[in-house]
Amino acid sequence: MRECFEVQDTDAGGRIGDLTVPRADVTVETPALLPVINPNLDTISPRRLADEFGAEILITNSYIIHGDDNLRERAREQGLHELLDFPGAIMTDSGSFQLSEYGEIDVTTEEILAFQREIGSDIATPVDIPTPPDVPRDRAAADLETTQERLAVAEDADTGEMLVSAPVQGSTYPELRERAGRHADETDLDVFPVGAVVPLMNDYRYDDMVDVVAAAKRGLGGDAPVHLFGAGHPMMFALAVAMGCDLFDSAAYALYARDDRYLTVRGTRALEDLEYFPCSCAVCTAHSPDELRALPDDERESELAAHNLHVTFAEIRRIKQAIRAGNLLELVEQRARAHPTMLDGYRTLLDHAAQLERSDPVSKGAFFYTSHESARRPEVVRHHQRLERLDVPDTLLLTVDRSAPDAEFDAAWRVEPPFGPFPRALSKSYPLTAEVPDRTDRAALEAAADGVARLVAANPEADVTLAHREWPADALERVPDDVELVDLTAERA
Numbered sequence: 001m002r003e004c005f006e007v008q009d010t011d012a013g014g015r016i017g018d019l020t021v022p023r024a025d026v027t028v029e030t031p032a033l034l035p036v037i038n039p040n041l042d043t044i045s046p047r048r049l050a051d052e053f054g055a056e057i058l059i060t061n062s063y064i065i066h067g068d069d070n071l072r073e074r075a076r077e078q079g080l081h082e083l084l085d086f087p088g089a090i091m092t093d094s095g096s097f098q099l100s101e102y103g104e105i106d107v108t109t110e111e112i113l114a115f116q117r118e119i120g121s122d123i124a125t126p127v128d129i130p131t132p133p134d135v136p137r138d139r140a141a142a143d144l145e146t147t148q149e150r151l152a153v154a155e156d157a158d159t160g161e162m163l164v165s166a167p168v169q170g171s172t173y174p175e176l177r178e179r180a181g182r183h184a185d186e187t188d189l190d191v192f193p194v195g196a197v198v199p200l201m202n203d204y205r206y207d208d209m210v211d212v213v214a215a216a217k218r219g220l221g222g223d224a225p226v227h228l229f230g231a232g233h234p235m236m237f238a239l240a241v242a243m244g245c246d247l248f249d250s251a252a253y254a255l256y257a258r259d260d261r262y263l264t265v266r267g268t269r270a271l272e273d274l275e276y277f278p279c280s281c282a283v284c285t286a287h288s289p290d291e292l293r294a295l296p297d298d299e300r301e302s303e304l305a306a307h308n309l310h311v312t313f314a315e316i317r318r319i320k321q322a323i324r325a326g327n328l329l330e331l332v333e334q335r336a337r338a339h340p341t342m343l344d345g346y347r348t349l350l351d352h353a354a355q356l357e358r359s360d361p362v363s364k365g366a367f368f369y370t371s372h373e374s375a376r377r378p379e380v381v382r383h384h385q386r387l388e389r390l391d392v393p394d395t396l397l398l399t400v401d402r403s404a405p406d407a408e409f410d411a412a413w414r415v416e417p418p419f420g421p422f423p424r425a426l427s428k429s430y431p432l433t434a435e436v437p438d439r440t441d442r443a444a445l446e447a448a449a450d451g452v453a454r455l456v457a458a459n460p461e462a463d464v465t466l467a468h469r470e471w472p473a474d475a476l477e478r479v480p481d482d483v484e485l486v487d488l489t490a491e492r493a
């Protein structure tokens with residue numbers, strides 16, 4: 001077990017956890033948002049972040065502080081917590097971002113780690129190499145080797161109580177990301193940022209982002225706290241949490257405010273396009289869009305940043321509540337409807353349903369079938385796995401009707417889309433208590449047919465009959481040939 005992180009509750013790949021930050025003497029509940037503080041620009045003061053928004057942790061850049069004579073000396077004298085006036089935990093970045101933007105920086109990992117410790121950082125970061133997407137594999141592998149050397153330096157450094165992060169790189173190569181995750185997990189470092197995903201998000205490549213995170217997660221252990229580095233738009237938090245990300249940092253709230261952009265969980269809006277505010281935060285209830293537009297630039301920026309933070313923190317709370325209630329994937333489905341690329345992200349997440357299934361609770365409140373993507377959820381994958389372990393009698397009727405067992409058969413089992421068949425004894429257990437629409441869709445029927453096929457494949461000696469009601473040919477084609485088919489609609493007619 002990793003001492004600094006304890007998982008309290010899970011749903012799909014998402015979890016509520018406690019990140020213990022010993023140097024700050026703070027326990028941060030995850031999923032958590034780390035607002036990014038630029039030490040030179042105070043859009044919203046760190047004190048206000050703590051008092052008004054409930055921020056337990058923030059992130060600032062030690063490289064910027066190190067490179068500014070005035071800030072550096074003040075940070076050395078007062079320490080970061082006093083410099084920023086923030087009572088929670090403070091994570092520091094190392095200049096890796098500047099390295100990726102400008103090609104070089106003038107500190108080594110040893111120097112910047114020592115500096116982060118000196119100024120009182122609670123979670124430090126070594127200088128890793130953020131490899132952009134789509135570079136040649138050789139370069140991604142070579143960069144990764146350098147990152148791994150830096151992690152070894154960080155392991156050897158005298159860092160005391162300070163936690164140290166171990167970034168996971170590997171560009172858009174899943175096998176490199178997985179290997180990087182495994183290597184990072186084997187170090188004695190503490191927090192695991194998945195790095196260099198910002199270009200993917202800037203290009204709306206949520207499908208590739210999901211693949212990258214899924215690969216990193218396969219390498220990392222289940223007890224590793226995972227930070228999605230640079231991901232600050234609330235629209236994608238639910239998706240990322242469902243993949244198993246625990247920490248997010250947001251510079252977006254301030255950067256977007258500077259450009260008069262208004263964050264929502266369904267995407268970004270230009271302030272000039274808004275006639276009404278779809279939000280009930282303090283900013284949006286006190287101002288109309290017209291009034292906000294009429295404010296002087298700096299006031300407007302500050303008000304917009306406050307709204308952006310409110311909506312961002314609210315989404316984190318909504319996600320935590322969804323994990324507690326066991327309906328995180330229903331929330332992801334809602335968010336996926338905001339943009340076609342988010343839907344691609346969700347569909348890609350479902351490609352990893354078997355991976356998510358491992359941390360998905362066996363029982364939750366209720367399974368709501370709210371889109372045809374629901375047919376691919378981890379609960380369906382698990383039920384299909386379970387079908388292989390059930391005892392099957394010699395002759396078995398599988399029926400979509402709730403009618404009593406037919407005397408011709410040793411037993412009759414219900415068939416419920418999208419899960420497929422199950423014995424009566426399981427009918428009251430999760431997820432078979434699912435709420436599904438009366439107007440079943442093809443994806444649900446096909447998944448149910450796949451369940452029948454799984455059951456038959458595991459029990460080739462059984463004599464199985466499937467009584468369905470007008471199942472389409474696409475679904476019936478998935479049922480093995482030796483299953484006898486009866487269409488109940490035709491029978492009744």
Ligand SMILES: [Zn+2]
Nearest residue numbers: 279281284307
């Ligand atoms: Zn608002």
